[in-house]
Amino acid sequence: MNIRAQVSMVFHLDKCIGCHTCSIACKNLWTERRGTEYMWWNNVETKPGVGYPYLWEDQEKYRGGWKVHGGKLKLRMKGRAGTLANLFFNPYLPALDDYYEPWTYRYRDVSDAPEGDEQPVARPVSTLTGKPMEIGAGPNWDDDFGGSSLYAANDPGLKGLSEEERRQLFELESMAFFYLPRICNHCINPGCLAACPAGAIYKRGEDGIVLVSQEKCRAWRMCITGCPYKKTYYNWAAGKSEKCILCYPRQETGQAPACFHSCVGRIRYLGLLLYDADRIESAAAAEDSFLVHEQLSLLLDPFDREVIREAKAQGMHDATLECAQKSPVYRFVKEWKLALPLHPEYRTLPMLFYVPPLLPVLAHSEGGLHNEEEDFFSSLENTRIPVRYFASLLSAGEEEPVRQAYRKMTAVRLYKRAMTVGDVGKEKVKRALEEAGTNPEEIEAIYRLTALPSVEDRFVIPPFMREQAVEAVGDPLRHRNSVGTGFLRVPGIPEKKR
Ligand code: SF4
Ligand code: SF4
Structure with a gap:
C-alpha cells in the first residue's frame, strides 16, 4: 500500500444556479493578464450542451486521455511516439474558434x-x-440557448439516446437542462502530465495538485491534447502552458479556493482523500463497466486501523489523517456513493466528483406534460433527462452507479418530506429506504451536509506543512510508473516504499 493524500472537491449539481460567480472570481484572480484573455480555468456549462472549448467531450476530434490497448494504458493521442510525431504539427489542438x-x-x-x-x-x-x-461564440454561449435543440443537440453525450428520449428531452414544454461547473480535475493519472515531452507537469506530493512548471515548459502544448477535459491552456504572450492551480497559495494560508469561496449556491465541498498509489494503473485500465467501482476502491478508509498504521509508518502527519476522517468529500464519494467522477472513461482518474442533479430527473415527461411522479422508482425509466445521459457523463455509460445515487437522494427527499410536510406514507418511506440501502441516521447526515452545512463542514483541509513540502519540490527524484505518470516524492515516504 502506497498511501497518498489528495485535496479533492465535490460539486452538488442540484444546488448550482449557473450564476458564473465562480468563473468570474477565478478570472479576476488568475487570468486577467495578457495572453490569458480566452482562458477560463473555471467555467460553467449548460448541459446538455457542447461546452467550452467547443465539443470538448469529442475525443475523436481531440484525442485526449487514455485508452486500453492490449491490456495496457496508452495515451489516445498515440502515446509518446505520437507526441514526438506531432511536435511541430498537432492536428488535435483546439483552435481559437473552438474556444472563442x-x-x-x-x-x-x-x-x-x-x-x-x-x-x-x-x-x-x-x-x-x-x-x-x-x-459568434463565447465560453458560456450555451446559456443563451438554455439547453434547447438549437445548440444542445450536438452534445456528444446524447449519442446513445433513442429517438423517443431525444424527443422527450427537447420537447419545448418539457425541455430540461442543468449546469456543470468545471475546473481541472487534478487527476491521479493525468493525461496532461504524461503527454508533456519536457517533463514540466508534476503532481504535488503533499496534496496531489497538478501544476505546470513555468520554468520547464517549452510550449510544445501536448498537455492540451493529453488532457481530455481541455483544462490546460496556452498563454500566447508568455509562451507557456497554464492551468488551474486549485488556488494553492490561498490554501497554504488557510483560505478556500476563489471558486469555492465565491460560490453563491454553496455547491462546493473541499476535503482530503487518501488513495493507494500502487493500484493506479490497474484501476485506470479497468473495463468501462467497472471503472467507477475501481476508482472508488482506490480510495482508502481513513478510519481503517491498517490504513492509519501504514500511513503513519509512511510519514503521514496526524493532522492530515484527521482531515481525511472529517472530509466531506469522502462522505459524498465513498461512504454515501452520491458523487461520481466526470467521464471516468477518459481514464485519468479525475479527483473531482459530481452529485447528479435530481430535479430534472424527478419530474418526468408524459405526453408533452411533465409531472412530479408519485412513484419515483418506476419513473426513473421516463425522466426528463434520461438516466442514460447522466451515465454517459458520470459513470462511463454504466447506469447502476447513477441509479443508486438517485435512489438514495430520493429516499432523503421522501423521508424529510414525510417528517416536515407529512404527506408521504410510512410504507412508501420504508420502501424507499430499503431500495436505496440506507437508514434514518445516514439520511439525516446526508440532509445536514447537503442542506445545512457551515463553511467548516464544507471546507476541511490540513495545515500545509510547507517546510516539508518545499523539501519535496526540491527533490529531483521523480518516480515514473509504467504508464508514464510522474509524481514528486511524498515527504516522509522512504524511497523503497515507492
Ligand atoms: S483535468 Fe487531469 S489531465 Fe486535465 S489538466 Fe487537470 S490533471 Fe491534467
Ligand atoms: S458560483 Fe456556485 S452556484 Fe454559481 S455557477 Fe458557480 S458553482 Fe454554480
Missing part, C-alpha cells in the same frame, strides 16, 4: 457620447486585435 475570440466593449462610446437623437452603443472589440468584431 475574446472581446471587450468600447465603453467610452457610451459614457462619452455627445448628446444626440440616437441611443449610443458600445461595440464589441477583439482583445487580441483591438478591432471591432461580430460576436
